[in-house]
Amino acid sequence: MLNTLIQEKLSGFYNQEIQENLIQLQKTRKEFDGDVTLVTFPLLRISKKSPEDTAKELGEYLTEQIDDVKEFNVVKGFLNLSIVDSFWVNHLNAIVSDESYGVDYNSGKTFIVEYASPNTNKPLHLGHLRNIFLGYSVAEILKANGHDVIKTQIINDRGIHICKSMIAWQKFGNNETPQSSGLKGDKLVGKYYVKFDKVYKEEIKQLIAEGKTEDEAKKEAPIFMEAQQMLLKWESKDPEVYALWEEMNSWCYDGFNVTYNTMGVDFDKLYYESDTYILGKNIVEEGLNKGILYKKEDGSVWCDLSDYKMDDKLLLRADGTSVYMTQDVGTAIERFKDYPSTNGMVYTVGNEQEHHFKVLFIILKKLGYSFADECYHLSYGMVELRNSAGKVGKMKSREGTVVDADDIMAETVEDARLMTEERGHIEQLNEEEKSRLYKTIGIGGLKYFLLKVDPKKGMSFNPEESIDLNGNTAPFIQYGYARIQSILKKSKPVLTTLDVALQDSEKELIKWLVDYPEVIKEAGKSYSPSIICNYTFELVKLYNSFYQSVPILRESSKELLNMRLLLSQEVAKVIKKSMNLLGVNVPNQM
Secondary structure, three states: OHHHHHHHHHHHHHOOOOOHHHOEEEEOOOOOOOOEEEEOHHHHHHHOOOHHHHHHHHHHHHHHHOOOEEEEEEEOOEEEEEEOHHHHHHHHHHHHOOOOOOOEOOOOOEEEEEOOOOEOOOOOEHHHHHHHHHHHHHHHHHHHEOOEEEEEEEEEOOOHHHHHHHHHHHHHOOOOOHHHHOOOHHHHHHHHHHHHHHHHHHHHHHHHHOOOOHHHHHHHOHHHHHHHHHHHHHHOOOHHHHHHHHHHHHHHHHHHHHHHHHHOOOOOEEEEHHHHOOHHHHHHHHHHHOOOOEEOOOOOEEEOOHHHOOOOEEEEOOOOOEOHHHHHHHHHHHHHHHOOOEEEEEEEEEHHHHHHHHHHHHHHHHOOOHHHHHEEEEEEOOEEEEEOOEEOOOOOHHHOOOOEHHHHHHHHHHHHHHHHHHHOOOOOOOHHHHHHHHHHHHHHHHHHHHHOOOOOOOEEEOHHHHOOOOOOOHHHHHHHHHHHHHHHHHOOOOOOOOOOOOOHHHHHHHHHHHOHHHHHHHHHHHOOHHHHHHHHHHHHHHHHHHHHHOOOOOOOOHHHHHHHHHHHHHHHHHHHHHHHHOOOOOOOOO
16 A cells, blocks of 8 residues: 555655654645645654655655656645556556455454334334434444444333333223234334323323322322332232233334334344343442442442542442443343453443443443443434424424334335436336335435434434435435446446556546545444445545546447446445445435
8 A cells, every 4th residue: 555655665765664653644635736645744853854845855755766656746744646547547456356345354353232222112213213223334334344243222121111001001992902903013002101191191280289289299190100000010020910011012012123124224132121120230239249339328329430520320229129220230241241252332322321321331340341441332412303394393202292213214205206206217117116216215315314414413304305316315326326327237347457547537436436445444433324424425426527527338448438337336336335334225226
């Protein structure tokens, strides 16, 4: 590579070893001549000269010493190097001959990636979409970096919120089932979660009218007290309650699986809160016995976090019951036992839980689990729905104002159908092929739109924008891929070694393809699919510029025609690989 060669030559020039970190190469800015730019400032302590003089003498030396460097110019201490065409053509030859280009194998590392983690009292919503698409894509990017990946979720299937749905169904459901109602199972259960909240509020209002304070009314509302009693019965494994819990959860699981199938995501290992909620108790007891944790006079157990300038964290209540943190400590350790070769655990959870995960990782470390250093909270901002009428307010599942994930996906697929039918060009497809295309465009547009923004940032989602053929969208990229497939269908390239002169647009495309492996690595290191999105968008823009500026199928020279077909073919391969890392399919025709 050019970095290594320049490092070697400069070591000779200065008669001393030049460290790799001192060779800082970047793409030359568009307003200047050149292909790559050497930043000279790190070398000034060696050259003992001004940035401009250093750049000038290095430019003269490198053009003499490296055949691939044909000329240079200096802009304020930045050395812009122009590279011969053959250098880029050789790279293209190497890319063409490498079927697995950009993908690493057998890093020897294993990562666990957690995402989704739904509650079994309601269907998945818009916030889950960003979570699931983000976690799934990060898992695929880590695979492309050569790592083994276990995709997992913890399903929140127990607790008072689950009993709220159960008690409402028991009181008002009249034995309604997904089969009798025609509702997806998760939607049916969610319906009774909303019913509970409605009845609960009415009872609170009535109790306040009878003279109770609001706090008293909330605690003494009959339906809430019934839900609490049901939770106690569940914890004691009451046969009737446990059977109802299993049945209603199974309805939710069936509904979730339909939604996951539409999303095109999967999991390797499922954990259930009903199995894990007591896992951490023994670990906390051990920490207490070792003096790592401490007990207050009321019997509650805490972790001292004063060294981290944080409030101490409760791990066991005075009555001996666990809290969420206790469960998360136990689940993390259980996962490590299940996958002892794990090098990292990635938790895909919204940014409102940032403090929770900071504390979790600290507690694990204090308890002596070294893998805590390899745990990472993939924190992401909230997503709101926008449409032509404006922004939808904050979602509340218990009030029934949640933006349903199934509805969002159906809407984007329908928008894709209308857009595609309006454009035409697919008359030769049968109905099944058309339906598949609408889903590819709609679901792909939705995924890409939610992934193209840096995970740390909040965002708004507009279904109409997500399937726009113009701008930074999946359909724009999908159309670019389909255009290349149309070209390759008319004329197939011949696999041969290339030796041609390049147009600027061809060289820019090859340079972008050369960057692909580094883009995959960077996306893996930063757990950010948005890097893949922006890279692919720019690649398609560059291809469109190339397509407009030089003839392809009309080229009379067989060598140039073949080179442009091979270049088109490799661009299409990288587009497809990149989009697959996002969980997005690309169609051969649009």
